[in-house]
Amino acid sequence: MFSKAEQFLAVAQSRQTDAAAWQFRASNLYLAQGRLQDAQVVLIGLEELQGPHPSIIHNLAYIYFQKNDFTAALALLDKGLNDTGNNVQDISQLQVLWLRCMHRSLKLEEALEYALQQQKLNRLSDQATGIASLVAVDLGNMELAATWARQALESHPEQVEALVANATVALAQKNTDLSRECLLRALTKNATDGRVLSLLGFTEMYDMKIDQALPYLQDAVVYMPKHIGTHLGLGWLYFIQRDLDAASAEFETALALDRNFSESHGAIAVIAATQNQIEKAEQHIELALRLDKSNFSAPYAQAILSGETNDAEAIKRLAQRLMKNRFDTN
Structure with a gap:
């Protein structure tokens, strides 16, 4: 695919016509x-030759973004946004990358405040609005999200962040059909997106489609190995399938990630x-309830110990109820 592009580029550069444009x-x-x-x-x-330009600033910042150096990327983007005029089209890509960097840096409140401010000034582009919707989800503001x-999505129907935000809201409203539709579209853009895979797993779990949920969560923990909720969800799937060793391994992994999370205990x-x-x-049980009296899992463990639930099918039903409660966002 790239060989043709390289050939055209070599010919164009040999003619030395509009050199700066071809360098870009x-x-x-x-x-x-x-x-x-x-590229850097x-x-x-080019920047030394022509001075700062929004496209050059964006691409330099994107290189830092790809290297997970969000501090360096934001330093460039801050300057670019301050120096660029009020034209939404001019600043759209800078806004998008700035919001992505802020989201990855977990500077959620500051990112939301910026998005709201830009919206009031009619400077928030539709693409940037999509990134902001996921920021709003992670801050629990589902209505705004x-x-x-x-x-x-009206103007960019395949934007991943907006699809994930829409799916999360849909799942919170128990609309698993819409959640699934959005997530499957998002997955076509990036088949290794751990968050999308995890949400797909939870969507299938909510409908108790265990066999469909399992591969999504198995993949999700590979690409998002530090997400406690995904390990717990996968563990409950294994538990329902009576694979106690696999379930225990997932629960222990979740606990190792945060020993103060009550649901793992x-x-x-x-x-x-x-x-x-x-x-x-x-x-x-004691640790779980000490950390959170509203813990879902501990009462089921108590029921098993007390003999209220002692047959395999009853325990399976309890696990199903627990799993549904655990991932019901309402």
Whole structure:
């Protein structure tokens, strides 16, 4: 695919016509090929020759973004946004990348405040609105997230952040059909997006489609290995399938990521109670309820220990109820 582009580029550069424009196109080709260092050298040379330009600033910042150096990217983008005029079209890509950097940096409140301010000034582009919708989701502002996601998807129907935000809102409203539709579209853009895979798993879990949910969550923990909720969700799927060893491994992984998360202790208590490990179960029940009295898992472990639930099918039904409660966002 790139060989033809390289041939055209070589011919154009040999003719030395509009050299700066072709240098910029060369940098775009290098970015597409993942040759970040080559692209950076060209872009820095262009900036020294022509001065700062929104497209050059954006692409230089994008290189830092790809390297997960969000501080360096934001420093460039801040200057670009301050120096660029009020034309929404001129600043759209800068806004999008700035919001993505802020989101990845977990500077959510500041990102939301900026988006709201830009919206009041009629300077928030539709694409930037899509990124802002996911920021709003992560801050728990579902109403604003829904509004922004719908607005973004009207003009950019395949924008991943807006699709994920719309799916999250839909799942919170128990609309699994819409959630699934949005997430499957998002997955076509990036098949290794851990968040999309995880949400798809939870969507299938909510409908109790265990066999469909399992591969999504198995993939999700590969691409998002530090997400506690995904490990717990996968663990409950294994538990329902009576694979206690696999369930225990997921619950222990979740606990290792944060020993103060009550649901991990509760889940381990359920496994221990199922295996008649009374002392271990009681220890984790106590820890779970001490951390959070509204813990879902611990009461099920207590029910197993007390003998209220002692047959495999009853325990399976309890796990199903627990799983649905655990991932019901209302």
